[in-house]
Amino acid sequence: MANTVVTEPRINNEKGSRKWSSNISISKYIAYLFLIFLCVIFAIPVIFGITTSFRSQTEVVSAGFRLLPVNWIFDNxxxxxxxxxxxxxxxxxxxxxxxxxxxxxxxxxxxxxxxxxxxxxxxxxxxxxxxxxxxxxxxxxxxxxxxxxxxxxxxxxxxxxxxxxxxxxxxxxxxxxxxxxxxxxxxxxxxxxxxxxxxxxxxxxxxxxxxxxxxxxxxxxxxxxxxxxxxxxxxxxxxxxxxxxxxxxxxxxxxxxxxxxxxxxxxxxxxxxxxxxxxxxxxxxxxxxxxxxxxxxxxx
CATH class of the missing domain: 1.10.3720.10 (MetI-like)
Known part of the structure; x- marks a missing residue:
């Protein structure tokens, strides 16, 4: 009976700690996903601006939105x-x-x-x-x-x-x-x-x-x-x-x-x-x- 009294709280504590760590992991993953999403939003215009500097004027006008140029040029x-x-x-x-x-x-x-x-x-x-x-x-x-x-x-x-x-x-x-x-x-x-x-x-x-x-x-x-x-x-x-x-x-x-x-x-x-x-x-x-x-x- 004494062993049961000592063991059950330990088991409950282990379950509670697992649940707590699981909640922390989920929150961490959500935070990471949100930060990655923000990073992509801010990075795409910068990347597009850099790649645009390597495009010909014809491609800039006619190709529409393309993240990477078809032909990389250094004439600009x-x-x-x-x-x-x-x-x-x-x-x-x-x-x-x-x-x-x-x-x-x-x-x-x-x-x-x-x-x-x-x-x-x-x-x-x-x-x-x-x-x-x-x-x-x-x-x-x-x-x-x-x-x-x-x-x-x-x-x-x-x-x-x-x-x-x-x-x-x-x-x-x-x-x-x-x-x-x-x-x-x-x-x-x-x-x-x-x-x-x-x-x-x-x-x-x-x-x-x-x-x-x-x-x-x-x-x-x-x-x-x-x-x-x-x-x-x-x-x-x-x-x-x-x-x-x-x-x-x-x-x-x-x-x-x-x-x-x-x-x-x-x-x-x-x-x-x-x-x-x-x-x-x-x-x-x-x-x-x-x-x-x-x-x-x-x-x-």
Missing amino acids: YVNILENTSTAPIMLWLRNSLYIATFHTLLVVVVISITGYGYSRMNFRGRDTLFFTLMGISFFPGVVNLIPSYKIIDALGWVNTSWAMIIPGLAGMGNIFLVRQFMNNIPKELDESARVDGASDFRIYFSIILALVKPVLIVCALFSFTGSWNDFLWPVIVYTDVDKMPVTAGLLLLQDIYGNYRMIGQLMGSAILAIIPTLLLFLFAQKYFVQSINLNSGIKG
Whole structure:
């Protein structure tokens, strides 16, 4: 009788655990199927755009929707690279690389210093100023287009790289991430350094900057991709073809290639434009993952 009392609950527990694990497996399979379905939905247009760049114009017009071209050709890319007068795609890519790189470097400097001030320094009205700027940052960016253009025009920066590099350096989203990350660093480190006679700049440069490296890398990646993919602002501040970044150049290509229905060359230009950011993402995936956890890199 004693054995029966001990054994039956164990058997019920085994049945319950099997049922529970079965429910988990079914939920997992459903989640996987849903994710695969979403992946297919997002991947098909990208694949179709890539394969379209390898089609002849005749096939684009007459073949209808085909995921893979009948005849693979490279003439579209040859024509794109040879056109250095009306559509200098390589020059646009170089301009975008210069603008995005320089902008990103300055962003890292500005947000690290600003984040240090909001997190580690005590001054009157610090939190009020921070949350006021955070509130202002929630306004749509399009609201500031006309005032921003007036400022750029007054400074003589229209049709120059400065019009793309300077605006947006002190983005409150990046400053917020850096500030939150710095708040997780023990302030005892600052106090110990001050006892040894270190100044605020010494503490920032020698201690804090090394600890916030993960979040700075994440902000740098977001800043680079944001600057590279920016479309509306470059279209407004650039009219000189040779100084345009690639996003503004792609709009120009719609007039150049669209009038002649050169869809393959237009798609090829778009594919060339996304290659740098695609490579950046592939080589920096772990840093994008780190951005989910603001405590990464801080060991208590």
